[in-house]
Amino acid sequence: MNWQIALPEIALAVMAMMILVYGVLRKAEQAQTATMMAVGALLVTGFLVMTRAGGAGFHDQFVVDAFSALVDGLILVSSAFTLIVSLDYNQREGISRFEFPVLILFATVGMMGMVSASNLITLYLSLELLSLPSYVVAAFDRDDLRSTEAGLKYFVLGALASGLLLYGISLVYGFSGSMDFATIGRVLSAPGSASPGMIVGVVFVIVGLAFKVSAAPFHMWTPDVYEGSPSPVTLFFASAPKVAAVGLFLRTLSEPFGHLLGSWRLIIEIISIASMILGTLGAIGQTNIKRLMAYSAIGHIGYALIGLAVGGPIGIRGVLVYMTVYIIMTAGTFACIIAMRRRGIAVERIEDLGGLASTDPALALAFAVFMFSLAGIPPLSGFFAKLYVFLAAVNAGMWTIAIIGVLTSVAGAFYYIHVVKVMYFDSPRAAFDRKSAGVTFVATVTGLYTLLFFVFPGPFVAAANAAAAALFG
């Protein structure tokens, strides 16, 4: 029994419980301290993740490889960003409670489990460990109508998705006789083993996961949840769970169901094309920046899924490079959105950004970098993300999806540069309140990463390469 394999997860869970106990015992205002402790816990976990050796444990229900290392790293970074920007935001909004960092930590444990799952039960339990805290943090501003609505909507639709996933899992179990990824993969490698019932099960699993990554046509919850949740929570939803769910998606479809590529490729293609088109069209005409980002997230998942539709190490590498780039720039964008606050009130309309270039040049510059990067304009990091997935598609001769992809990215550029236009071309409005140190920190780090990615793409691409190779090892 090689329990040390899960040491980072166990350590993180224990530290989260300790912070919980600390928060309960201390009667005074202790949310800030708890948040700082949580960031420390994430750092410790990050260190443990970096130093742990690969392998499998818990009767092969839990694996550690280059893939899990990369995705775990991204998850930890995103969670840390969430906590850092929440420090000031929660205080100003009057929702500063110690439960927030604890919930984020528990969700992080769940996400790390998802990435390492190599058994359908581990997969489902980890996903639920992520989902339950997520529902709570979405409704964290409990006196705010929109926030509670977001929480409820997320809960109902999330529960539906979990149900579909569980139903799919039961079918897969029924037709393959195993919960273990490797065993399922072995069963399916035999010719003629893909019975219709099995295929139905896989389709349900895909639908359940598509809900979690907010791919069209299972995206309905995204705009409302993004808009209603407190902004740090939106940052969280847009980054960590997304990369974890994509990671889970990649591992599930590559390892146990890899032999069924021919069967599920068309579904992923349709989901990808639908997401790109819907995300692009939906975003045009949005006036709320958080809703805009929600549709943008749908579109970007569409691009990332191109790589999954291609399959194989090259396609998976494309997805991983995409996520490595995407979640960092999206976290930066939300940090900028959190800085949008006038006389103590958070503002969210795009026109509120009017003339930001003259009232706060640094924030406007960061925002513009993220927008151009989301639009995929080189030399910013967003271009490289698109480059790798489109390269994978062209290599596989999948021209339809590549052409639709580049055309929607032009249409998408319209609303990103519209935001730049509002900031740079429009006449100035009243200045925003002073940015908190946490927001400045996150926006600077992510901004520099986005801006300078082209100088050092090597290590990130190499990590994605190693991770993709691990899935096909």
Add this chain to the structure above:
Amino acid sequence: MNTLGFPILSLVTWLPLVGCVVILSVRGDEATVAANARWTALWTSLIVLALSLVLWVEWNPHEAGFQFVEQVKWLPGYEVSYKMGVDGISVLFVLLTTVLTPICILASWESITKYVREYMIAFLILETMLVGLFCALDFVVFYIFFEGVLIPMYLIIGVWGGPRRVYAAFKFFLFTLTGSVLMLLALLAMWSYAHTTDIPTLMHTSFPPHMQTWLFLALLASFAVKVPMWPVHTWLPDAHVEAPTAGSVMLAGVLLKMGAYGFLRFSVPMLPLASVQLAPLIFTISVVAVIYTAYVALAQTDMKKLVAYSSVAHMGVVTIGIFTFNVQGIQGALFLMLSHGIVSSALFLIIGVIYDRLHTREISRYGGLADRMPAYALVFMVFVMASVGLPGTSGFVGEFLVTIGALHINFWLAILGTMGLILGPMYTLYLYRRVVFGRLTKIDLRGMLDLSPREIAVFAPLVVLTIWMGAYPTSFTRFWDATVTSMVQQHQQATAVPPGPEPVMLAQAVRP
């Protein structure tokens, strides 16, 4: 590393960004920051110009291939490296960019008053992108610079432009982006076929004929927008009219050359069969551009719009020259591009001079300026004559060579293509007459001051270059003689022998 022992091209490319960092690090009140930004930008661009003159001095005119080549591994494992180098086709465009940038900065010294710091940064970034574009010897690197140009130019038009700047900026951005992403698909297709994005290797890769046609069309979509060719030229007049003077200068001077450069660097050498096959299409739309836009220019009441349409007409002659595939035609196209880069930039600056004084570009608001502004009238005339291709000015050499090149192909093509030589003087001289000659009757023109020393400093180098290019073109043609000759030979070889069923790729042949 190259023969000089130091990476000259990278220095010229990236040095402007150092200037940006310096400008960004200045603190103080608005006036200090603005003055500092102006001087830093000017000195940076002058140092870059001085460095780029090393290329002029150290150039080896007998070498047909790439010179000053430098290469660093960039994307590991994907055969993509950061590779820079110039040949006869690109070297003078690098110099054109480095000459025009300080002139642009000097020209906006007084006319730009808001966001001065950001303005100067945008121009320096633009310089980096443009120089990098002409130096890039890797398709991915080229693409990054090619599309990266969009960001500074979008901001230059949108922030410092005229009343309809938002419309013009969006139109510019979306038109060019649509073309670029189709080029991206072509790039990816070539990448996955040849397993490399190294431009010299791709030039010797023979792509299958049916693939060439598609690649050519995808590249055409991108380059035609940039050239701009009729009928996708409509973004240009809007962008020119709304952009600030210096923005128009960069747009006309260098950005318009990106498309034609793309044809010469990618379409013609890499896709020779498709180029021959689709040359009639290019000739047709070029001839339409030459004749149609000349008439459109004649009807304009806005000076900038008139020059913008004349650019489309001139670039039509350039594309005719490129697709003649003979030495005269391509040399003429290159010369015309260079000449147009200087002359149309100068014309926009000329318009900027009186726009700064009267804040209008309506032709009817002017007249009889020769009375009050004799020096201005003289400078204006030099560029008008160069624009219409008067022998002895830079414009003549290019048009003449293209006509000879076109005559080798088809008599009617030459006749229709040279219609530009007849129609050009029509609208250009008409413009000159209405603005400069006649009696000075309008009261607000009486107080117009002649060129200031700063403006003379702006125009002097351009006048010298125009006359020099017209009087002794060999100084410039020597740069590309060898390159163009070998390019034409290669093209003839590639199109004379039909490729076998399984073309051998150099990319595979040279790989260890």
